[in-house]
Structures are given as structure tokens and as C-alpha cells.
Amino acid sequence: MVASLKELATREDRLTSGHRACAGCGFPIVIKMVLMSTDDPVVVANATGCAEVCTSIYPYTAWNVPWIHSAFENTAASLSGVESAYRSLKKQGKIKDDRPIRFVAFGGDGGTYDIGLQALSGAMERGHQLMYVCYDNGAYMNTGIQRSSATPIGANTTTSPTGKKSFGKVQPRKDLAAIMAAHNIPYVGQASIHNHRDLMTKAEKGFKCDGPAFLNVFAPCRLGWGFDPKNILDICKLAVDSCMWPLFEVENGVWKVNYKPRTKIPVADYLKTQTRFRHLFRPGNEEVLAQIQEDVDRRWERLLEMEAITNKK
Amino acid sequence: MAVNKQSAAESQAMTGNEALAEAMRQINPDVVAAYPITPATEIVQIFSSFHADGLVDTELVLVESEHSAMSAVIGASAAGARAMTATSSQGLALMHEMLYIASGSRYPIVMPVVNRALSAPLNIHCDHSDTMGSRDAGWVQIYSENAQEGYDNVIQAIRIAEHNEVQVPVMVMIDGFIISHGMENVFTLDDQTVRSFIGPFKPRFPLLDVDNPVSVGPVDFTDFYFEHKRQHHEAMVKVKPVILEIAEEYAKISGRKYGLFEEYMLDDAEVAVVVISSAAGTTRYVVDKLRRAGVKAGMLKLRVFRPFPAEELAEALQHVKAIAVMDRADSLSAQGGPLFAELRSALFDLPKRPLTTNYIYGLGGRDVPVADIESVFNDLLTTVSTGVAGPKVRFLGVRE
Numbered sequence: 001m002v003a004s005l006k007e008l009a010t011r012e013d014r015l016t017s018g019h020r021a022c023a024g025c026g027f028p029i030v031i032k033m034v035l036m037s038t039d040d041p042v043v044v045a046n047a048t049g050c051a052e053v054c055t056s057i058y059p060y061t062a063w064n065v066p067w068i069h070s071a072f073e074n075t076a077a078s079l080s081g082v083e084s085a086y087r088s089l090k091k092q093g094k095i096k097d098d099r100p101i102r103f104v105a106f107g108g109d110g111g112t113y114d115i116g117l118q119a120l121s122g123a124m125e126r127g128h129q130l131m132y133v134c135y136d137n138g139a140y141m142n143t144g145i146q147r148s149s150a151t152p153i154g155a156n157t158t159t160s161p162t163g164k165k166s167f168g169k170v171q172p173r174k175d176l177a178a179i180m181a182a183h184n185i186p187y188v189g190q191a192s193i194h195n196h197r198d199l200m201t202k203a204e205k206g207f208k209c210d211g212p213a214f215l216n217v218f219a220p221c222r223l224g225w226g227f228d229p230k231n232i233l234d235i236c237k238l239a240v241d242s243c244m245w246p247l248f249e250v251e252n253g254v255w256k257v258n259y260k261p262r263t264k265i266p267v268a269d270y271l272k273t274q275t276r277f278r279h280l281f282r283p284g285n286e287e288v289l290a291q292i293q294e295d296v297d298r299r300w301e302r303l304l305e306m307e308a309i310t311n312k313k
Numbered sequence: 314m315a316v317n318k319q320s321a322a323e324s325q326a327m328t329g330n331e332a333l334a335e336a337m338r339q340i341n342p343d344v345v346a347a348y349p350i351t352p353a354t355e356i357v358q359i360f361s362s363f364h365a366d367g368l369v370d371t372e373l374v375l376v377e378s379e380h381s382a383m384s385a386v387i388g389a390s391a392a393g394a395r396a397m398t399a400t401s402s403q404g405l406a407l408m409h410e411m412l413y414i415a416s417g418s419r420y421p422i423v424m425p426v427v428n429r430a431l432s433a434p435l436n437i438h439c440d441h442s443d444t445m446g447s448r449d450a451g452w453v454q455i456y457s458e459n460a461q462e463g464y465d466n467v468i469q470a471i472r473i474a475e476h477n478e479v480q481v482p483v484m485v486m487i488d489g490f491i492i493s494h495g496m497e498n499v500f501t502l503d504d505q506t507v508r509s510f511i512g513p514f515k516p517r518f519p520l521l522d523v524d525n526p527v528s529v530g531p532v533d534f535t536d537f538y539f540e541h542k543r544q545h546h547e548a549m550v551k552v553k554p555v556i557l558e559i560a561e562e563y564a565k566i567s568g569r570k571y572g573l574f575e576e577y578m579l580d581d582a583e584v585a586v587v588v589i590s591s592a593a594g595t596t597r598y599v600v601d602k603l604r605r606a607g608v609k610a611g612m613l614k615l616r617v618f619r620p621f622p623a624e625e626l627a628e629a630l631q632h633v634k635a636i637a638v639m640d641r642a643d644s645l646s647a648q649g650g651p652l653f654a655e656l657r658s659a660l661f662d663l664p665k666r667p668l669t670t671n672y673i674y675g676l677g678g679r680d681v682p683v684a685d686i687e688s689v690f691n692d693l694l695t696t697v698s699t700g701v702a703g704p705k706v707r708f709l710g711v712r713e
């Protein structure tokens with residue numbers, strides 16, 4: 001059960017203010033909410049990317065909890081080493097503290113869907129007691145908004161730019177949560193920062209489950225997506241209400257859609273809020289818009305089917 | 314190598330890989346993360362059976378790549394554990410990025426490496442191209458002639474890496490197949506002696522000390538990066554005396570004495586071969602043969618390549634008239650191998666420099682027969698008699 005807002009407000013800030021993320025950035029919200037979801041001590045591992053760079057510039061740190069960064073693609077592997085050390089030292093009686101330590105990794109979509117996928121898959125398969133959280137901002141933001149396999153169709157990025165013969169990114173997003181679910185780990189969740197209750201419930205489940213957990217959290221980037229910082233949560237809500245970013249979880253192989261919009265809004269309503277999709281509304285790109293809607297619909301239907309199949313008795 | 318105090322009866326027949334795995338068992342690391350690669354695979358296989366029999370307290374992390382092996386070992390070391398891995402060739406190359414991160418973050422990791430040629434072309438046999446490719450990765454590099462030295466070096470490496478003034482990772486090499494799979498008599502110490510020699514691991518800023526949170530591996534820009542690199546440099550400078558101090562302590566428990574290098578018949582030598590690892594055995598044999606024939610031949614076998622003991626080498630070699638520097642790796646600079654480049658630079662400040670020639674030999678496991686080493690000494694004798702060194706970079710045992 002997620003604590004009340006009043007109580008949450010009294011909890012220690014495990015990631016403090018003063019870090020150097022942009023105003024209206026998604027990842028600090030992801031990290032704060034996830035770390036607020038447990039009272040247990042935590043150790044954090046961070047992939048190279050915006051979160052790491054903005055929170056750790058030497059000699060400062062925004063972290064009030066033990067934190068390690070070593071490289072870009074290896075965060076799951078490096079955290080699995082930390083967690084193995086914990087199990088080893090605990091087993092040998094070298095750690096006296098009875099409180100369980102929770103291990104959590106944060107990586108961007110580039111560091112998770114792409115270059116870090118192998119290390120992530122390995123760590124999940126080995127069954128470490130850790131949670132990996134991807135803050136998905138849909139591109140390599142730290143290096144200047146390059147397309148990743150999480151970038152949605154039609155997005156204008158610096159390596160999938162729009163042009164006379166280009167409408168932006170051509171390929172659909174990789175379905176990472178499904179890939180993680182295929183590892184048969186105890187918990188996979190997809191969440192968004194505008195719904196703190198859902199996100200924190202998922203984080204709590206991820207921390208507490210017996211084995212590895214994976215969370216994919218929608219984390220808009222104001223610079224890369226092109227929106228006014230104050231609109232960040234509205235954009236998240238539109239993504240979820242259009243079923244572009246469904247909220248769901250896979251608990252021990254059982255799929256559950258946590259939120260089904262009463263009226264599914266057209267995906268165009270979501271796309272319109274960001275300059276990265278602006279070109280799609282110019283004449284000539286109607287087909288692309290239709291293709292995006294089709295892709296969203298197909299995936300949503302498939303998700304509902306997964307829910308139905310896995311809940312069948 | 315000094316004379317063993319132990320009798321031959323106390324030795325055991327072991328392969329190089331068995332000797333290294335045995336050292337790892339006695340060290341009993343908190344975490345081992347590893348990935349298979351010929352010819353190092355056996356080390357981890359043997360260690361896995363120690364683990365399966367409950368002979369170690371280690372958490373074994375059987376990762377999906379060497380990049381992840383080094384990453385997991387880094388994580389474990391940062392957490393506060395004594396952590397090890399072992400690899401070879403392509404595995405070491407895949408770790409390359411993480412090697413710099415391990416050393417730059419000053420994690421005292423120890424890694425046995427079984428030397429094997431790097432692709433392409435694909436080859437599984439011995440040369441030193443793998444670890445020579447990592448020579449500037451900020452690790453201490455210790456090369457071993459045989460299984461005995463491999464065993465002794467791994468145990469000493471723990472103390473070197475974890476020394477307060479050092480805190481730098483150490484890789485310990487044996488030659489692939491020639492040593493890793495060759496059987497020899499090895500003297501091992503008893504478990505208790507090894508454990509009290511290495512002592513308990515004392516982490517400096519462990520992540521698992523959750524009440525004293527630290528941030529490790531932050532981004533470090535123009536205002537501090539340089540200072541941190543300078544500290545790493547200073548640590549490397551301090552490694553040499555530490556290695557010697559630990560070697561002395563180790564001699565007391567083992568009867569085997571190590572230095573930065575071994576001098577064989579070098580005191581009055583007029584011609585000498587400088588060599589690394591297993592080819593020293595053949596060279597020693599040739600030196601003995603030449604000495605019997607009245608030739609003042611000698612050998613210097615380098616043990617510590619990083620840090621490079623330049624002054625000590627110059628001191629030891631200054632009186633030699635002609636030197637052959639043996640490289641089991643070509644740096645492809647078109648100027649000879651890595652040992653040659655560094656050794657010549659070490660000799661540069663001598664008032665009277667020996668004449669030096671480079672021999673690139675044994676690539677991809679090409680055998681190094683006695684006749685080849687004899688031909689090198691013959692070349693050196695020609696150099697001495699003519700006063701001319703001849704071609705600077707030569708190849709040994711290759712079809713032209």
C-alpha cells in the first residue's frame with residue numbers, strides 16, 4: 001500500500017534537489033518516486049546518461065544513498081556484482097545489519113533497450129535480487145537527442161531527422177516490457193510519473209518480489225520532445241489515455257492492465273503536444289499518422305489479449 | 314627463482330590453470346564473476362567445482378560476457394567484496410572499456426589472464442598481443458614463466474592490489490597452453506598460510522555501508538579529472554617498492570624469491586636476451602649451453618611490465634654489449650614490439666648504451682625451439698664482433 005501524500009512528503013529525499021536536470025525533466029521524478037517506495041536501505045546503480053551526469057558532477061552529488069556508476073551498457077551487470085557481494089558477505093556473517101538492502105538500477109532507454117540489453121537480460125536470467133528501472137525518454141538525450149529503439153515512429157531526432165524524404169523515425173518502438181516478461185521474472189511493470197500511486201505500487205512490488213524486477217517508466221524530456229516544462233504531467237496523461245503508453249504489469253506471468261481509459265483518445269492528441277511530432281501534421285503525412293494510430297491500436301489489442309489469456313483459469 | 318626449501322615430495326603435478334584455480338580457492342574471494350574462453354576456461358571450471366563442493370564462500374556470478382564479468386567484479390569490489398575474474402584474449406579485449414574503469418576508480422581487483430593471440434586471424438594459442446594491448450589500461454601487469462610463478466604471483470597480487478598506497482587492479486599472466494595446459498611440479502602453500510598472508514579484505518568506501526553513503530564513479534570534468542589521473546600515476550610509481558616488499562614477505566613463507574625481473578648469468582654477460590614468460594625456460598637452457606662453451610651469455614626475464622621498471626632495467630643491463638629484446642606481440646607500429654620500445658627508451662639515458670635488436674617471435678603459438686634462441690645469441694655475437702647491430706626489428710621462426 002502506497003503511503004498517503006502527507007506521509008510521503010515527510011520522507012527523506014534520497015535524490016536531493018540541486019541536481020542539474022532541466023526544469024520539467026522526467027527522470028528525477030521517476031527516481032524520487034521509486035526510492036520513496038521503500039523504507040529499506042537501498043544501493044543505486046546508474047547507467048551513463050542524463051541521470052548520471054546531472055546528479056553526480058564531482059565534487060558534488062545529489063545522492064543521499066550509496067550510488068555507483070561505472071559505464072553505459074553494464075548497469076545491470078555492475079549492480080548484479082554489488083548484489084552478489086551483499087549475498088556473499090551476508091552469508092559469511094560479515095554484514096551484521098539485519099535490515100534487508102534493496103538494489104535498484106536506473107538507466108535511460110538507450111542504455112537499456114539498446115546497448116545495455118545484453119547485460120540486462122543476463123542479470124534478469126541469473127535471478128539476482130534487484131530491480132532495474134528504465135526511465136524511458138524515447139531517445140539518447142544526453143548525447144543530443146539521437147534515436148534509440150525506444151523512439152516512437154515519426155519522431156524527429158538528430159539521427160532520424162525530418163527532411164524532404166523523411167518523416168522522422170521509421171521503425172516502431174521495441175516492446176521492452178514484453179521482452180523482460182519473457183525472462184519469466186517475478187515482476188515487470190510499466191508505469192508513468194503522472195500516476196504516482198500506480199508507479200509507487202509497482203516499485204514497491206518490484207522491491208519486495210522474490211527475484212529480479214523490471215520497471216519501464218515514461219519520463220518525458222522537455223528538450224528532446226519540445227514542450228513547455230509545466231505540461232510534463234499532462235503529456236504523460238495523454239500518452240496513457242491514448243494507449244500509446246499503457247500502464248500494465250506482469251506478475252509471475254500474469255498480465256494485468258492497470259488502467260483502461262474510459263474513452264481512448266486519438267493518439268494525435270498526444271502527438272500534437274510536442275514539437276518532435278510537429279511535421280506529422282503537415283499535409284502529406286496523413287498516412288504516417290494513420291500508421292502510428294494503427295500501431296498503437298494493434299499493441300493495445302494485443303495487451304488486452306495477453307491479459308485475457310494469462311488470466312484464464 | 315630461488316631454491317625451494319620444500320622437498321620434491323611436497324610438490325604436486327599441476328597444470329598452470331590448476332595452479333591458478335588452486336590459488337583462487339585459497340584466496341577464497343567473496344565474489345568471482347566469469348565467462349568461458351580458451352585457454353582460461355579451465356580456471357573457472359575448476360573453481361566452479363570447488364564452489365560446488367562447498368570449498369569456498371564465494372558467490373559465483375556466471376555472467377553473459379566478459380564485459381559483464383569485469384562490470385560485476387567492479388560492482389562487487391565497490392560494494393566491499395574481494396572480487397576476481399579470469400580471462401584471455403578476446404575476453405580481455407571485450408573488457409577493454411571496463412579495465413580503465415576498474416583502474417581509474419581504483420578497485421583492487423585481481424585477474425589471472427592466460428595469454429592468447431588476438432583475432433584476426435582467429436587463433437587460440439599463446440602470444441602476448443592480448444595483455445600488451447591492455448598495457449596502458451592502468452593495471453599492474455605481472456608475467457609468470459611457469460605454473461609455479463603463476464600460483465605465487467596470484468597470491469602476491471592480492472596484497473599488491475589491496476595495498477593502501479596502491480589500490481590498483483593487478484593482472485597476472487601465464488602463457489596459454491604452453492603453461493596453462495602443461496603439467497609441472499608446483500609447490501603450494503597450506504590454506505592457513507595463504508589466508509594469513511593475504512589477510513581479510515578491508516574495503517575503503519564500501520557501498521554496502523548504507524549508513525555512510527558514498528557516490529562512486531561520478532562524472533569528473535576539466536576541474537578534477539586531471540588530478541585524479543595524476544593520483545593514479547602516483548599510485549603506479551609506488552607499486553615497485555610495494556611489489557618488492559611483498560615479495561620479500563612471500564619469500565619468508567615460501568622460500569621463493571621474486572623481484573621486478575630475474576637476472577640469469579647477467580652479472581658478467583656480454584650478450585643477453587630479454588624475455589617475458591615461458592620462453593625464458595628455453596632461453597635459460599641456451600644460456601647454460603653457451604656458458605659451457607665459454608660464451609658470456611645471460612638472460613633477463615621481465616616479471617613486472619606495468620609499472621615498467623625502467624631505471625632498474627637500465628642498471629641491470631648497462632654493462633651488456635648487445636641485447637636481444639624478445640616480443641611475443643607486435644605493436645604494429647612498424648618500429649618493433651612493445652617491450653622493445655620501452656626497453657630502448659629505458660636504456661637511452663645510459664652514458665654507454667648497449668646495442669639492441671628486437672625479435673618478434675612466437676605469434677599465434679608458433680613454437681620457439683632451442684635453435685631459434687641459439688640463432689639470436691649468434692646474431693648478438695656477430696653484433697659484438699662487428700660493432701653493428703644490423704636490422705633493428707627481426708622476426709624469429711616465421712616463413713618469409
Ligand SMILES: Cc1ncc(C[n+]2csc(CCOP(=O)(O)OP(=O)(O)O)c2C)c(N)n1
Pocket residue numbers: 047048049050051072073107108109110111112137139140141142143148
Ligand atoms: C560505450 C559507450 N557508447 C556511447 C557512449 C555515449 N553516450 C553517453 S550517454 C549516451 C546517451 C544515453 O542515452 P539514454 O540511455 O537514453 O539516457 P538519457 O541520456 O536519455 O538519459 C551515450 C550515447 C558511452 N558513454 N559509452
